[in-house]
Every structure is written in structure tokens, then in C-alpha cells.
Amino acid sequence: MNTxxxxxxxxxxxxxxxxxxxxxxxxxAFEAFCLLHHDTxxxxxxxxxxxxxxxxxxxxxxxxxxxLLTRRDLTAHAWQTFARYIPRPVPPIAACPGPYDALVLHxxxxxxxxxxxxxxxxxxxxxxxxxxHPPSPGTARTAHSPRSGRPVHTGDA
Numbered sequence: 001m002n003t004x005x006x007x008x009x010x011x012x013x014x015x016x017x018x019x020x021x022x023x024x025x026x027x028x029a030f031e032a033f034c035l036l037h038h039d040t041x042x043x044x045x046x047x048x049x050x051x052x053x054x055x056x057x058x059x060x061x062x063x064x065x066x067x068l069l070t071r072r073d074l075t076a077h078a079w080q081t082f083a084r085y086i087p088r089p090v091p092p093i094a095a096c097p098g099p100y101d102a103l104v105l106h107x108x109x110x111x112x113x114x115x116x117x118x119x120x121x122x123x124x125x126x127x128x129x130x131x132x133h134p135p136s137p138g139t140a141r142t143a144h145s146p147r148s149g150r151p152v153h154t155g156d157a
Contacts, residue, residue, distance in 0.1 A: 030065050053085035076121025099130040
């Protein structure tokens with residue numbers, strides 16, 4: 001990253017003997033994304049015993065960044081990319097990633113509903129629904145929008 005205070009979003013492999021790696025210049029928008037989401041992602045990863053998830057996910061995002069900037073669901077896609085590196089616990093609620101993630105972020109990490117919506121890339125009304133109607137064991141991986149009643153994909157496991 002270009003600033004000393006910025007979190008380390010990307011892990012770099014140690015160079016081979018005698019080789020120096022060129023400096024990495026990241027787009028300012030990506031640096032801003034890292035600054036905004038790094039702490040929450042890191043806390044969530046540590047809670048699930050997967051601290052390596054953040055640099056891996058952010059590395060994936062960095063390689064796709066220019067394309068991601070054209071997506072309306074950038075933060076949702078970023079969370080889904082990150083979530084692929086998180087081992088899911090055995091409880092049946094974990095089969096519903098969106099509600100599960102919202103519950104963990106809220107109850108275990110102390111995130112506000114607005115912060116959860118921003119992190120997961122979903123609407124605030126969806127987060128409120130997930131927090132007030134947690135999935136029961138055996139619930140399918142698709143939730144329904146509280147406004148439209150239409151199925152809403154809740155993310156990848």
C-alpha cells in the first residue's frame with residue numbers, strides 16, 4: 001500500500017535469494033476499499049480460525065479490480081470472494097451464509113445493521129430481516145426478500 005498507516009491487504013511471498021520484488025502500486029479505490037473493510041474482514045476471519053483469508057481474498061479482488069468497478073454489487077462480490085476462504089461451521093444455520101454472516105457480524109463482532117449491510121453488500125432492510133428472522137435448522141440456502149417476497153441468493157458457502 002502507498003501509506004504507512006494502511007492495513008496490509010495483500011501478503012507478498014518472500015523473494016528468492018538475490019531477487020527483489022518490484023513495489024506494488026494499487027489503485028486508490030482499491031486502497032480505500034481495503035481501509036474500509038480490512039478490520040471487519042480480519043476480525044471475522046480470526047473468529048473462524050482463518051487469518052489467511054483476508055490477504056487471499058484481497059489478492060483475488062486486486063486481480064479483478066478494474067472489472068469489479070463496473071459491477072453494481074462490488075461489495076457483495078467481495079464478501080462472497082472472502083467467504084470462500086472461510087471454513088463454515090457445522091451448525092445448520094451456516095448453510096444460509098447471508099443470515100449466518102449477519103448474525104456473526106452483529107452478535108459476535110458488534111457491527112451495526114448499517115455496517116453489516118455495507119460489508120455484505122446487501123440492503124439494510126435485508127439485514128434487519130435476517131437479524132429478526134434467523135434461519136432455523138434445515139433452512140434452504142435461499143432467503144426471501146422481506147419487501148418483494150422474491151428469492152434472494154444469500155452467497156456462497
